[in-house]
Amino acid sequence: MLLFIARRLALAVATVLAVVTIAFVLGRATGEPGALLLPDNATQADVEALNSALGFDRPLLLQYLDTLAGLVTGDFGDSYRLRESALGLVLERVPATIELAFWAFVIGLALAVVAALAIQLTGSRVLRAIVGWAGALRQSVPDFFFALLLVLAFSVLLGALPSLGRTSYASLVLPVVTLVTGQFVMYLRLLDAALSEQAGQDFVRTAIAQGQRRSTVLFTRMLPNAIVPVLGMAGLNLGGLLGGTVVVEVVFAWPGLGKLLTDAVSQRDFPIVQAGLVFVALAFVIVNTAVDVLVRRIDTRTAAA
Amino acid sequence: MTTSLTLATAPVVQRWRPRPGAIVGALMLGTVLLLTALVPLLPGYDPMGQDLRAALLPPFTDPAHPLGTDALGRDLLSRLALASAVTLGMTVLIVIMNAVLGSLVGILAGYYGGRLEALITLVSNVTLAMPVVLLLIAICAVLRPSAGLTILVLGCTWWVGYARVTRNIAAALRRQDFVVSPLTQGADSVWVLTRHIVPNVWPHTLIIAATDVATIVLITSSLEYLGLGVQPPVPSWGSMIFDGQRHLAGDPWLALLPGLMLLLAVGGVQFLSQQFTAETRGGLLRKGGMR
DSSP states (O other): HHHHHHHHHHHHHHHHHHHHHHHHHHHHHTTTSSSHHHHHTTOOHHHHHHHHTTTTTTTTHHHHHHHHHHHHHHOOOTTTTTTSSSHHHHHHHHHHHHHHHHHHHHHHHHHHHHHHHHHHHHOOOHHHHHHHHHHHHHTTOOHHHHHHHIIIIIIIIIIOOSSSOOSSSHHHHHHHHHHHHHHHHHHHHHHHHHHHOOOOOOOHHHHTTTTTTTHIIIIIIIHHHHHHHHHHHHHHHHHHHHHHHHHHHHHOOOOOOHHHHHHHTTTOHHHHHHHHHHHHHHHHHHHHHHHHHHHHHHHHHHHHH | HHHHHHHHHHHHHHHHHOOHHHHHHHHHHHHHHHHHHGGGSSSTOOSSOOOGGTTTOOSSSSTBTTBOOOOTEEEEHHHHHHHHHHHHHHHHHHHHHHHHHHHHHHHHHHOHHHHHHHHHHHHHHHTSSSOOOHHHHHHHHHOOOOOOHHHHHHHTTHHHHHHHHHHHHHHHHHHHHHHHHHHHHTOOOHHIIIIIHHHHHHHHHHHHHHHHHHHHHHHHHHHHHTOOSSSSOOOOOHHHHHHHHHHTTTOOOHHHHHHHHHHHHHHHHHHHHHHHHHHHHEEEEEHOSOO
């Protein structure tokens, strides 16, 4: 177990380093920011002075080490446009993004568990077919288009819900529903497959043969086994959820991390992009590592292997 | 005589009966492909020509523009067909690049093992643990977005799934008699790889590729929605939806029609590939969801 945790931590460090390196290479590939930041009539000397003030005239290796040091000190430089700490700007936007991702994950998973249990308890083929087809259709359109359909139905036609910004609890509804439906389909498929596999196992047959009720067997024996791989998948899926959140934030003008990053990218405000990417990678890696260790702790089968 | 004939043919007939999903999928994808192939042959085909006097025509009103026009008076049917060709072409290229790259990496890792395998496992684990979509957005945006860049970036980064599966298969094949035996008789590795390993691996690559098509279409159109990918005036489904979003209240079809194409293409591929994986049992489940 200790060896496993050590290995997992090494992988986490390697991943973060890889992301920092990619972010650094990208930052240099955009070129020196001096010409971009100053007005068009600035002299060559002004541009060079600004570049050296920002540290772009130093050897590349030194700049890279500086970026790595930023990882420890939390200093990724100031935003080119706003002249504020890039990390500060990123952290300011984090709660809005977490709000979306958290509700999407919790509601999506809860609904998936309820639906999967309902399918198992009723044994209804019709129910499974309906949910399966609806899910396949939902997965056939990207988040941003599903979001537009919701806006068209609930904001334009019914006028019931706001379609832009983060002003009240009502403005949470459409973005969260967009993300929840996507999450729900994915978890339901995993859970249904896991439960169906459990249903064919000897210990389930034995329990039922002993006269235990089907629902008791489902809740006490099958569900705990089925939920573990789904949790592992959920950790890995966090990246997909974050990627989806970025696009959904753009559709709904939600003032979160994704909106900040896409805006910063189009304005070539690189310190923000760098700080944002590194922050997301760190969050992602920490959750992934924690989930992996947790799953291994709960699931004795993987610990033995 | 007749009975033996029935016995011989019955299982074959049963095996080839398509699931209902596969028929629906074939119809959906077929619609998109037909539109993409046939519309450029029509006399009125002109995806770029602007006519501001005929802007924002609704569908089915003007015979010259069967599906109406956009805000610049460009023919929507023509633009949808060109966008399909662009998106599908990019997707096929990206999937082929990833399938070849990933399978090559996986086969070499599985066959040779040792340090190479350890390195490749590390790289694929790191890739799996990264917020890939976010990185793609950053890369495409920083390096001046274009169709070529999207193909290059996505084509070189979505191969981990292929590498993992093919590595396992190649490693298992490596111990089989029909691989060990020619090696002991003096065959070189290239011969064994091309003759015995690759033919046994590529069907699995094909299965992953089939399910990957849908994912790649979704990712490229998300990037295009964000303005990263094909640049105007060339249309793509994602950018057409983005443009149509501004007219959602008055002229919703501008966003709905490209969205419908997306639904038909991705849904068609998904339903079809489910048939594909159902026959080879469990491939989709093992691969799990999107990263």
